[in-house]
Amino acid sequence: MRGKPYETAGNGGVVTDRDVVDRVRALLDEDGKFLPVLGGRGEGVLTGIGTVAGRWVAVWANDPSERAGALTSQGMRKVLRLTDLAVRSGMPIVYLADSSGAALQEGPASLIAVGEVYRALIKASRRVPRLAAVLGGCVGGGVFFAASSDVVVGNLSGGYAFVSGPRAARFFTGEEVDVQELGNIRNSFSAGTVQLVGEDEVSCLRVLRRVLGYLPSTTSEVPPRTGGWSPPSSRPEVPGGEDEPYDVRDVIAALVDEGSFIELDAGHGEAAVVGLSRIAGEVVGVVANQPSERGGLIDSRSAEKMARFVSLCDRFNIPLLTLVDTPGFLPSRSEELSGLPRHGSKLLHAYAVSEVPKVAVILRRAYAGGYVSMCSRGIGADYVMGLPNAIVAVQPPRLAAEIIHRRELERADPSAREELLRRLSEDYERTFRGKEALIANGVVDEVVEPGALRERIVGVMGALVESYRKRLKNRSKFYFIPY
Structure with a gap:
């Protein structure tokens, strides 16, 4: 009619x-x-x-x-x-x-x-x-x-x-x-x-x-698994330069099953990318910083977007893969006035209370509160991997050196100050960057080469999901719905 x-x-x-x-x-x-x-x-x-x-x-x-x-x-x-x-x-x-x-x-x-x-x-x-x-x-x-x-x-x-x-x-x-x-x-x-x-x-x-097709019928079930999936046709590539922008969607496409990624909220909170995907046929929620938007700095809108998505995945028993590449939260007067601490705490809360399997990969850098809030070990990650050149620190090396050695830099001859700052920054960076530092500092469980990352995620997710399914029958909790 x-x-x-x-x-x-x-x-x-x-x-x-x-x-x-x-x-x-x-x-x-x-x-x-x-x-x-x-x-x-x-x-x-x-x-x-x-x-x-x-x-x-x-x-x-x-x-x-x-x-x-x-x-x-x-x-x-x-x-x-x-x-x-x-x-x-x-x-x-x-x-x-x-x-x-x-x-x-x-x-x-x-x-x-x-x-x-x-x-x-x-x-x-x-x-x-x-x-x-x-x-x-x-x-x-x-x-x-x-x-x-x-x-x-x-x-x-x-x-x-x-x-x-x-x-x-x-x-x-x-x-x-x-x-x-x-x-x-x-x-x-x-x-x-x-x-x-x-x-x-x-x-x-x-x-x-x-x-x-990516969601279970109830919160007491797991999402439907599919057979006949195809592996990705590319391998993940992350630029070596810390400030070099790239689209994290290309990394996601190289890790999930071919054509399986459904990005949600793409028009909102562009400093983050979230969406549903499949990895070896299993439904997996992906949360990622977006380095092509302000270097991946987390603002209020992207924090809220990620928090809501993490909560959605937890409610419907969807394991989470978090791809980390962020300098931290966006330092800005307007962001503070818009309630950045409140929105950031929603992200921390969502990860902290979630019970689904959580795997994190540090792609390049993770600083300050950005590291903590993006599914870090302390907030509840079940397994953390890092790429060989990744760094985890309280601040970027140059900024950290300026703060730690400010008196020494003030006393230095102006003509030699820049060279001194460069050397101090490199010393700080060596303490926290790379395979040995990542493992020694306890921030990752293992360091993985980019070409082996997809295979490693499949193996780790498989083990965690199998264990989670056994526990699911006895699961009872209050669901936080951050609307």
Whole structure:
């Protein structure tokens, strides 16, 4: 069914009616079943369960042909029933968003129902994965349903997401702004509200299906393993010069199975790269500093991004591979004012409480709090490797020498000061760089040549994952969800 364009109640924009049944069918297996829950379609929402790659999932989708997909109290009752079924049966929950927000005509009844659903979904996150796709409008209460999901995909050709629309902006602040200025998907991608994007609805649903293949059905299970994987076609290469930029995605591609890496949050916190991958068929979460962005310095946005991803992997029993190459946290007045200590502590907390297998590789340099927070031995790494030329120290050699020997440098003849500083820096560097120093200082378990790194990671991960699976049956914990 295709309807006519209509004006939504909550944001003053115009969208095109899409058939909610077609959307759900496009997500599910072609030959799979769909079982309606509380009647399936009606009250502005379609609810039911179906299969994705043969695995049962719970799906709810706003129906924009009925009151612009408004969140009615009766529609929310259906979502509560579906959520309860998903948690008890161990099914991932998928939300297809295209809603104008709470039903204006219902008043508080709609708001209470939205709150009840939000509470149920957040509690469900401790048990099952939650994914969302912003296919059309996602405003008001609906945007919180999507934004609190584990992975959100945004439709570049028709999706938009915001809390309050143009009419509210004009009413409360006098600001004149249109729907796309407020909530176009590219802005949401940059803000971290959505983690992945698709050019159209079909591509968004394909992305959802692919991501589901990397997640278990519940927090008490491990992710599905695949056979027939292909090793990478390249080997990892890291520049020798400490300040030479490079794209860590090339290193990731050389370590994970060919074509398996799904980068999340690429538009947000660019000083870090995170994503789901496979190594020898096993799902592995990858966390990495990005030296091509400010040398890999960790800022507030990248710290928050990494913390959320580490927490996601811990909840769903996904082992972590952390690739370290950072001078530390970004020294900046604006960063301190933006709450860098608070965001940095989230990263430390996420690693410290995580129980999944954690392997870290020091690619080139790891200084100060950056070293500590990036899955160091002290914060809980199970196994740490380093490349032969890596260094771990409190500060970069030159800066450390300036601080330690400041009085000696002040007394030195100005013409000889630079040469003295160079010599002192080299002495400091020799103490902490290279194979012997890394092992003697207790920061790595072994030093590995780049060409052997993939094979070594496969072996270490295999041993750790096997042990973890044996412990998983008795695992019980509170899950920290850093939204």
